[in-house]
Amino acid sequence: MKVALIGCSGMGNVHAQMATNCGLKVSVFADKNIKIAKAIAKQYKGEAITDGMAACERTDIDIVAIATPTPTHLMFVKAAANAGKHIFCEKPFCRTASECKxxxxxxxxxxxxxxxxxxxxxxxxxxAMKTQIAAGKIGEPGFAKLYRGGLLPMGSESWFRDFEKSGGVTFDCMIHDLDWLRYVFGEPERIFCQALMYTKRVPFDYSQVTLRMKSGLIATVIGTWAHPHGFQVKAEICGSGGMIQFNSNEAPMAAMKREVKTGPDWALPSSPVDISPYQLEWEDFIGWIRDTRTPRVTAHDALRAVQMVEAALQSAKTGRPVAL
Amino acid sequence: MANIGIMSFAHMHAYSYAACLKQLPGCELTAVWDDNIKRGRTAAKQFETKFVANLDAFLDSSLDGVIITSENMKHRPMAERCAAAGKWILCEKPIAPSVADAQAMVQACKKAKVGLGTALPCRFSPPLMEACTQIQTGEFGEIVAASCTNHGQSPGGWFADDALSGGGATMDHTVHVADLLRWILKKEFVSVYCELGNQLHNKEFKTDDVGSLQLEMEGGVQVSHVASWSRAKSFPTWGDVTIEFIGTKGVLWVDAFNQKINVYNDAAMKAEWAYWGGNPDLGLVADFVRAVEERREPTVTGLDGLRATEVTAAAYQAAKTKKRVPIKRTR
Structure with a gap:
């Protein structure tokens, strides 16, 4: 199977590598910035183009991978679907729930x-956390705290820094944790959120959520694009018989360069594993195409995640909890 | 020489305060009174002081100041007795579960012209004092958000009995952080939203054991806080106080009690953190002793305690109504 990649910076790079690792040939690289497309096309011996819509319609392509800014996802999904291609779409699914539908x-x-x-x-x-919870290691889970983020990302033309496009840290980053909470603990009941959302005085974002699940579990979720550098994930699940903690700063390695072009460097802890989770999601996707497995995440799950962040941002605007 | 008495050893912090009094120069743990006579006698013996069973005799004695460490619901009647007897008071936090009780205590002490302090020792924690200093220099710009935690292991007993505590983990573990933010940011709280749960101890408690709060301070500062008795019995320490401050010019993270060494002891069959940092209780008690001697208000006042209680009372109201509740400042 051959893949066309739309959006070649940031996550696009990762997906080109992962699809290749899975034995697929990425043959078309589309990016508005032809320089970016050409650079990666050269690396993978593919073709560089600027028009993502044209990539969707190529007859020599089986899969379209979309790694463009969120507001463009729907357009490319529709074009790829109409052309009969299978689709790998980066999260968040779309910019609104109605677009997801x-x-x-x-x-x-x-x-x-x-x-x-x-x-x-x-x-x-x-x-591993999900497995421990399922094994009853912490008894009945009653509280979860998830924390994710760090440096405000750039993205091509700084689209992450445009709230209308990215939805800020709540929409683009915290969506991971809201999805995971629903994945592990079931459907949410209501959500309350405070977020900075690039107000005039702060050119960054910080989002804080209180979430009640239908099971009764309470979660506090923090998303940050307010840090001067770095990236950190922290998780804590408390139950009637114990608790689980994870902190990405406690990692097997950290690297620090003496000099970097862009200014001060920092040690970003990293955690090398046998198979990258990004490859695991590609393997799941490919297995699903070949009808050999059911994927761990469905488009409906991705829609529900968008509905959760939409509710969070509605709460942040109104100062009221929002029922889900 | 300041003569200090302790009323009730119901709260475990009494043992720490008593040890501080024994350690500090210029003061004496002169007498102990307790409505649980056995507990009071044992404590008095432990700290080599006298137990006075009769409350009038206790308050008639040569005491200059009294530390009240009873169950939360008994703070008000005990404080009123002390104030009427002209004693300086250091009251365990929360100063009282209800705003009305806290107000009455502040007023009683004002009327009696005695100092009233609230035992919020975090203001004497070196990492938190350093955080306060650094933020107040303005080097982190304007603080626009903060996320906080105050977790603990379950204290059980009367803490989990609404009739004596007036509330659970959220009552117990919100006031430290509320006071710290008021102190450091010099701003008051204006509203709160809260989800409460009683689900970490098989619903054995008559109170909440976890609360997730979303608070707003003056000038639109966005604050989240988790108050809990969530630390497992096998957890290596009692709990934590953490705050992440988000400023326009930077971020400051403080984990106030994260000064520890990891200890692996086969006899305990669990990992333990041995704390080596400063003792905030010592600073708190030393300040109270000085306040008694100088006939001034303790640094953390009764009014500060009242402000913290206004936050918790509104949080319980918010959890009940499932709405964001304004925090009203009373006098």
Missing amino acids: EAIAAAKKAKVKLFVGHVVRYFQEFE
Whole structure:
């Protein structure tokens, strides 16, 4: 199977590598910035183009991988579905829940597989937590605290820093944790959120959520794009018989360069594993296309995650809890 | 020489305060009174002081100041007795579960012209004092958000009995952080939203054991806080006080009690953290002793205690109504 990648910076780079690792040939690289497309196309011996819509319609392509800014996802999903391609779409699924529904309908109509990359479901540390909880190691879980973020990301043309496009840290980053909470603990009941959302005086974002699940579990979720540098994930699950903690700063390695071009460097702890979680999600997607497995995450799950962040941002605007 | 008495050893902090009094120069643990006579006698013996069973005799004695470490619901009647007897008071936190009780205590002490302090020792924690200093220099710009935790192991007993505690983990573990933020940011709280749970101890408690709070301070500062009795019995320490401050010019993270060494002891069959940092209780008690001698208000006042109680009372109201509740400042 051959893959066309749309959006070649940031996550696009990762997906090109992961698809290749899975034995797929990435043959078309589309990016508005032809320089970026050409650079990666050269690396993978593929073709560089600027028009993502044209990539969707190529007859020599089986899979379209979308790693563009969120507001463009629906357009590419629809074009790829109409052309009969299977679709790998980076999270967040779409910029609104109604767009997500439109995307699901398009894929259903075209009978193509639409996968959304909620990669945290594939992270080994998160899977380990889920396994321990399922094994009853902490009794009945009653509280969860998840924390994720660090440096405000740039993205091509700084689209992450445009709230209208990215939805800020709540929409783009915290969505991982809200999805994981629903994955492990079931449906949410109501959500309350405070977020900075790039107010005039702060050109960054910090989001704080209180979430009640239908099971009664309470969660506090923090997302930050307010830090001067770094990236950190912390998780804590408390139950009637114990608790679980994870902190990404406690990692097997940390590297620090003496000099870097862009200014001060910092040690970003890293945790090498046998198979990257990004590859695991591609393996799941490919297995689903080949009808050999059911994927861990569905487009419906991705829609629910978008509904949760939409509710969070509605709460942040109104100062009221929002029922889900 | 300041003569200090302790009323009730119901709260385990009494043992720490008593040890501080024994350690500090210029003061004496002169007498102990307790409505649980056996507990009081044992404590008096432990700290080599006298037990006075009769409350009038206790308050008639040569005491200059009294530390009240009873169950939360008994703070008010005990403080009123002390104030009427002209004693300086250091009252365990929360100063009282209800705003009305806290107000009455502040007023009684004002009327009696005695000092009233609230035992919020975190203001004497070296890492938190350093955080306060650094933030107040303005080097982190304007603080626009903060996320906090105050976790603990379950204290059980009367703490989990609403009739004596007036509330659970959220009552017990919100006031430290509320006071710290008021102190460091010099701003008051304006609203709170809260989800409460009683689900970490098989619903054995008559109170909540976890609360997730979303608070707003003056000027739109966004604050989240988790108050809990969530630390497992096998957890290596009692709990924590943490705050992440988000400023326009930087971020400051403080984990106030994260000064520890890891200890692996086969006899305990669990990992333990041996704390080597400063003792905030000592600073708190020393300040109270000085306040008694100088006939001034303790550094953390009764009014500070009242402000913290206004936050917790509104949080319980918010949890009940499932709405964001304004925090009203009373006098």
